[in-house]
Amino acid sequence: MLVIAGKEWNSYAASVAESVDMVERRIDALRAEIRRTVAARDTARTRALRAELRAAEHAWEQAVTDLAEELGAEPAAESPAPAGSLAPAGSLAQVGSLAPAGSLVPVREQVHHALTLLCVPAAPRLIAEVHAAFFGPSAPSLAANRLTHLRRDEKRSFETAPYARPYHLCAALTAAHLAPARGLIAVSTWPLERRVVGPLSPRVDFLTAAVRIARRAGTMPDGSAPVSKLLWRFATNIPGATGSPGTLDRHDTVDPQTVIRAAEAERAVHAEADRAQRKAAADRARRHLDDVQQLFGSTLRTLQGKTA
Amino acid sequence: MTSISMGTSRSTAERLAAIRGGVQPKRHNARTIAALTRNPGCARRAVLDTAGVDKQRLAAYVDFPARFGQSGFAIARGNAFEAQVLASGAAELVKLLRERLGLPIPEVAYDDLATVTGREKETPEVRYARSRALLLRAAAGEDDAGTLFDHPLLALEVAGQRVYLEPDLIAFQHAGRFHVVEIKSFAVLDGQADPGKVSAAAIQSAVYVLAMRQMLAEAGHDPEIVAHDVVLVCPRDFSNSPTAVLVDVRKQLAVLRRQLGRMTRVEAMLAALPANLSFDLAPDADGVPTRAPEALVDALHAIDARYAPDCMSVCELAYFCRAEARGCTAALGTAAREELGGIERVETVLGLARGELVPAEEQEEAAALLRNAARLRAEVLAAAG
Numbered sequence: 143m144l145v146i147a148g149k150e151w152n153s154y155a156a157s158v159a160e161s162v163d164m165v166e167r168r169i170d171a172l173r174a175e176i177r178r179t180v181a182a183r184d185t186a187r188t189r190a191l192r193a194e195l196r197a198a199e200h201a202w203e204q205a206v207t208d209l210a211e212e213l214g215a216e217p218a219a220e221s222p223a224p225a226g227s228l229a230p231a232g233s234l235a236q237v238g239s240l241a242p243a244g245s246l247v248p249v250r251e252q253v254h255h256a257l258t259l260l261c262v263p264a265a266p267r268l269i270a271e272v273h274a275a276f277f278g279p280s281a282p283s284l285a286a287n288r289l290t291h292l293r294r295d296e297k298r299s300f301e302t303a304p305y306a307r308p309y310h311l312c313a314a315l316t317a318a319h320l321a322p323a324r325g326l327i328a329v330s331t332w333p334l335e336r337r338v339v340g341p342l343s344p345r346v347d348f349l350t351a352a353v354r355i356a357r358r359a360g361t362m363p364d365g366s367a368p369v370s371k372l373l374w375r376f377a378t379n380i381p382g383a384t385g386s387p388g389t390l391d392r393h394d395t396v397d398p399q400t401v402i403r404a405a406e407a408e409r410a411v412h413a414e415a416d417r418a419q420r421k422a423a424a425d426r427a428r429r430h431l432d433d434v435q436q437l438f439g440s441t442l443r444t445l446q447g448k449t450a
Numbered sequence: 451m452t453s454i455s456m457g458t459s460r461s462t463a464e465r466l467a468a469i470r471g472g473v474q475p476k477r478h479n480a481r482t483i484a485a486l487t488r489n490p491g492c493a494r495r496a497v498l499d500t501a502g503v504d505k506q507r508l509a510a511y512v513d514f515p516a517r518f519g520q521s522g523f524a525i526a527r528g529n530a531f532e533a534q535v536l537a538s539g540a541a542e543l544v545k546l547l548r549e550r551l552g553l554p555i556p557e558v559a560y561d562d563l564a565t566v567t568g569r570e571k572e573t574p575e576v577r578y579a580r581s582r583a584l585l586l587r588a589a590a591g592e593d594d595a596g597t598l599f600d601h602p603l604l605a606l607e608v609a610g611q612r613v614y615l616e617p618d619l620i621a622f623q624h625a626g627r628f629h630v631v632e633i634k635s636f637a638v639l640d641g642q643a644d645p646g647k648v649s650a651a652a653i654q655s656a657v658y659v660l661a662m663r664q665m666l667a668e669a670g671h672d673p674e675i676v677a678h679d680v681v682l683v684c685p686r687d688f689s690n691s692p693t694a695v696l697v698d699v700r701k702q703l704a705v706l707r708r709q710l711g712r713m714t715r716v717e718a719m720l721a722a723l724p725a726n727l728s729f730d731l732a733p734d735a736d737g738v739p740t741r742a743p744e745a746l747v748d749a750l751h752a753i754d755a756r757y758a759p760d761c762m763s764v765c766e767l768a769y770f771c772r773a774e775a776r777g778c779t780a781a782l783g784t785a786a787r788e789e790l791g792g793i794e795r796v797e798t799v800l801g802l803a804r805g806e807l808v809p810a811e812e813q814e815e816a817a818a819l820l821r822n823a824a825r826l827r828a829e830v831l832a833a834a835g
Contacts, residue, residue: 164737171736186513190743193510198737265537316565324565341559341596344539351538378691379541381548381555411556415594441567 162205169198249292252277253311253327261354262347263314263328263337275368276358293327297438300330304433312437314339317423320431322439330437334427340419342412349409352376352383353402360398370396377401380408462717466501471730475502478613483606484653485764487705490712493719494755495765500716503729505766511731512743512750514770524635531635532618535683535692540598543619543631546683546694551623557597564601574614577603582665588622589671597622604661608710617658621681630658631681638684638693648682648697655680656702660710678703724752759783790816 172195179188247255256272257264264272296310310330313322317340328337339347355376359369377383377396383404384396427436478499486499498505509516535542539560547553566572566580581602588595599620606613619631632655636647659680663673679696686693727749731739750770757775759782761768775781779790779799792812793799801807802817803824809817 168737171734171738175738186743189513190511190739193513193515194507194739197507197510267533267537316562318561319567321565321567324562341561341594344560345541345544345558348538348541376541379538379545381545408555412558 162202162209165198165202165205169195169202172198247277250296250311253292254309254329257311257327257329259354259358260351261336262350263323263326263339264347264351265325266327268351269327271372272355275366275372293322293438297434300437301434310437312337313439315423315427315436315439317341317343317419320423320427320435320440322441334424334436335417335420338420338423338427340416340423342416343420346409346412346416348376349380349405349412352380352405353409356398356401356405360402373398373401377404380404382407462720465720466716468730469497469501469728470503471728471732473504473730476504477502478608480615480617480654480657483608483613483615483657483706483710484650487653487702487709488760488764489756489758490709492756492761492765494750494753494767494771496712496716497719497723497753498729498767501729507731508729508746508750509766509770511739512747512770514767514773516766516769528633528635531685531690531692532633534690535633536600536619540600540619542692543598543621543683543694546692547621547681550681550694550696551621551629553597553621553623559594559596560598560600561596562600563603574603578605578614582669585620585628585662585665586669586671589628589666589669589675591626595622604658604665606657606661606664606710615658615661617655617662620658620662623677626675628662628676629679629681630655630662630676631683632658633683633692636684637687638695639687643684649702651682652680652697652699653702653706655682655697656699656706659699660703660706727752757781789819792816 172191176188176191176195179191252273253269255277256269259272259276260268292311293313296312299307300310300312308331312328312330314326314328315321315334315338316323317338320338323339326339352373355369355373359373362369374384374396377400380401381404383401427440431440482499486495489495498508506516539558544553544558548555561584563577563581563584564572566576581599581604584596584599585602588599599622601616601618602620604615604617606615617630618633621629621631623629632651634647634651636644659676659678662676666676667673678698678700680699681694682697683692683694685691729746729749730741731746732741733739750767751774755767755771755774757768757771757778757780761771765771772781777796779793779796780787782796790799793802793816798807799820802809802813803820805821805824
């Protein structure tokens with residue numbers, strides 16, 4: 143069924159490296175051949191081979207970037223900016239760039255602060271926004287959407303010394319396959335029911351996050367601009383949360399109490415079904431997965447099962 | 451609806467493989483399939499695309515490199531906007547669909563089909579299997595079958611090869627109809643958008659609708675439950691907030707069906723071509739091509755092209771064909787070609803205008819027009835000078 147051959151995954155990194163080797167050989171051979179055609183004054187063939195060389199060099203860049211990503215390393219400085227770094231105006235790339243050295247608080251603690259406030263698994267972008275709004279500028283790596291290696295480091299740390307840290311940043315699990323959900327980060331101390339995401343969970347978690355943010359915003363003395371903007375972004379996507387329609391474009395007119403009421407009202411519609419789905423998946427996870435898998439998802443088990 | 455691969459016989463497949471040379475066929479995507487609908491009369495494009503020749507590489511090799519392609523900034527902008535619309539269980543999209551399609555409040559289930567096993571790179575086969583299972587379950591109308599399907603993988607047979615396609619999103623409407631949602635980052639200003647970009651998006655969406663309908667039909671469902679209205683989500687005015695419009699793609703669907711059906715009739719085109727035609731670069735052991743560029747140019751000339759200025763934005767070989775079509779009236783665009791009906795060459799046009807050539811019978815009408823135009827131009831120039 144949906145089982146992947148374990149061999150394939152193990153050899154994946156190897157095959158990437160292998161293809162880089164091949165491209166390098168090709169580049170060398172093309173250069174030598176171009177030198178020969180130039181000497182022979184074969185201009186048509188020179189131009190043709192130069193085009194091939196450019197394509198090969200491009201392929202090499204791509205292969206090296208892929209390799210770096212596979213190994214979880216930071217992308218090379220001269221490689222083109224990753225897609226996430228060109229964030230829309232007003233987003234976190236800029237906030238991050240204001241504090242190039244990052245905050246003094248380590249990234250994992252920044253993530254933990256934001257997640258504790260939100261109380262639901264969240265994507266790096268939202269985590270960075272929440273941190274920037276409530277706790278000050280976030281680290282650049284948080285803003286640039288590059289948290290894959292963070293999750294990998296946390297997993298490694300957990301595997302060497304389980305429960306050695308008070309908390310680990312871990313994956314949210316998909317209810318369907320108990321695999322790590324794409325682009326979501328959770329906290330290991332949360333109950334499994336909160337870390338499993340079913341089809342309704344993204345919406346329920348969105349509404350929960352809205353309530354949490356609105357509550358926190360309500361306790362702030364005089365709503366700061368980033369906070370009210372964040373709250374407004376949530377409010378515009380919840381029916382009845384922005385009050386009268388005429389005030390839609392004003393960030394400062396969102397009333398936290400209205401947002402809480404509207405979000406709670408919609409959450410009540412989905413809550414029951416979502417709770418049941420999450421509970422069933424969490425029970426399954428507890429029965430079938432070991433400690434590491436319960437936190438970081440079950441890809442490993444699937445692969446071993448196939449190789450064995 | 452029958453599978454498109456049926457028409458390609460074994461010998462044709464071998465012939466196409468020979469034309470392609472010893473490389474993997476170039477994969478199609480929604481963009482390239484959409485591009486097929488432009489300039490359907492071009493045999494060169496039809497043969498090369500059906501054979502899966504890497505036209506970009508070929509064009510560069512014969513020294514007419516294609517200078518188009520999406521810019522890195524456009525891709526980054528598109529991805530950022532899409533991520534924004536789909537963030538938090540597609541919260542922004544849910545709001546738009548509630549407003550536009552009347553999506554009821556309880557319909558918010560969101561399935562991320564890009565993740566199946568949690569590996570960073572899922573194989574297309576696994577993703578397709580999962581997408582198919584979930585979409586068919588939704589089509590069967592089971593309870594809790596889901597509403598929003600993010601990045602499902604669909605498949606379409608194009609010229610005998612299975613092409614995987616990834617729509618941005620398929621929304622499943624409460625009323626039992628699927629809607630394809632296409633997220634694009636060009637702006638809709640005051641209800642207006644660039645017609646070229648909208649039509650390009652419409653054709654791409656039509657590819658998804660077609661793939662989805664085929665999948666449902668093969669599984670014994672009514673293909674018509676995939677709506678021909680696709681939801682196009684774009685930034686509104688000068689803001690980053692999304693807006694949604696419904697685009698009717700019936701016309702594009704008809705064009706696509708005809709176009710894809712035509713690719714199987716490539717046998718007739720192949721019969722007219724030299725038996726030894728090939729675009730093999732004949733790489734040696736180190737991957738250095740040994741084929742002379744001139745030989746490839748000859749091979750390209752062996753297939754008739756129909757160059758139009760439109761080609762520049764959709765075909766990698768456009769620069770080659772433009773250079774080849776230099777001096778042809780067709781290269782000036784459809785408007786000029788229609789005005790100058792029956793006159794092939796630009797030199798003939800100029801000769802007729804100057805009255806140096808005697809027009810043939812079918813050229814009389816155009817020649818009169820041309821002489822008039824030349825006279826007017828001379829008068830204007832004389833007055834100005």
